[in-house]
Amino acid sequence: MSWPVFVLIPIALIAFVSGQLFLKHAMESSRVKGFREAKVITFLGCGIFSMTTHFFVTLGLLGHLDLSYVYPFQGLSVIIISLAAAIVLREKLNLRLTLGALLISAGVVLVSMS
Amino acid sequence: MTHNRRFGFANPWLLLGFEIICVLVYELLQKRGASETANLSQVWSWTGITALASPLTWLAMVIMIISLLSWLYVLRYIPLSIAFPLSRAVDVLIPLGCWIILGEHISPRRWFGIALVVIGLMLTAKPVARLEEKL
Numbered sequence: 670m671s672w673p674v675f676v677l678i679p680i681a682l683i684a685f686v687s688g689q690l691f692l693k694h695a696m697e698s699s700r701v702k703g704f705r706e707a708k709v710i711t712f713l714g715c716g717i718f719s720m721t722t723h724f725f726v727t728l729g730l731l732g733h734l735d736l737s738y739v740y741p742f743q744g745l746s747v748i749i750i751s752l753a754a755a756i757v758l759r760e761k762l763n764l765r766l767t768l769g770a771l772l773i774s775a776g777v778v779l780v781s782m783s
Numbered sequence: 784m785t786h787n788r789r790f791g792f793a794n795p796w797l798l799l800g801f802e803i804i805c806v807l808v809y810e811l812l813q814k815r816g817a818s819e820t821a822n823l824s825q826v827w828s829w830t831g832i833t834a835l836a837s838p839l840t841w842l843a844m845v846i847m848i849i850s851l852l853s854w855l856y857v858l859r860y861i862p863l864s865i866a867f868p869l870s871r872a873v874d875v876l877i878p879l880g881c882w883i884i885l886g887e888h889i890s891p892r893r894w895f896g897i898a899l900v901v902i903g904l905m906l907t908a909k910p911v912a913r914l915e916e917k918l
Binding site for chain 1: 813814816817818820821831832833834840844847851854855856858859862863864865867868871874875878892893895896897898899900901902903904905906907909
């Protein structure tokens with residue numbers, strides 16, 4: 670396993686999680702301020718940039734690795750995004766949602782690794 | 784039921800389902816496109832740029848844009864901590880689709896993973912009925 674794997678997998682994961690948070694923040698703000706507000710455009714731009722980075726880094730990884738190796742790391746994004754939404758976006762995260770996200774994350778990892 | 788509840792294609796739950804199908808299709812195309820072009824350049828292939836030589840990658844990008852637009856609409860109305868876990872239903876649909884349509888074998892470990900995702904989806908979807916009333 671070469672060094673780019675250990676660098677690119679975390680980059681892909683961070684880009685994906687931050688992209689989702691930026692996009693959610695932009696769309697939440699757009700309900701009140703509309704799409705012409707500078708803050709909404711900035712968050713939307715950051716979100717699209719992060720998701721584009723994730724897209725190309727994932728393409729690079731998929732060209733060299735099996736889907737079953739890359740995908741379990743994507744599975745972790747479920748629990749990370751749920752926790753990040755609670756911390757950064759202040760969404761309500763009760764025990765049921767946390768348990769649900771944990772089970773989905775574990776399930777995705779198992780499905781992908783098989 | 785509230786007065787601003789959204790019906791038809793404006794319903795964010797329907798668009799969430801549409802987004803899941805788009806992700807299912809573009810992830811398969813993305814993998815095919817990346818695999819086809821992995822040997823074009825040893826250095827640049829890690830960046831994903833060489834995958835652009837495949838038409839499948841371009842098709843994946845078009846479907847990804849459609850899925851992104853649907854996802855943005857979903858995010859406008861549904862909390863990320865609910866919408867994102869539900870969107871991972873795609874991880875159950877891919878192996879189940881391969882089992883039902885292609886007759887592929889599913890290992891016991893994969894069945895266990897599918898069961899965990901389904902239970903997780905059910906737990907996450909429970910508050911959806913209450914949230915639906917707010918839309």
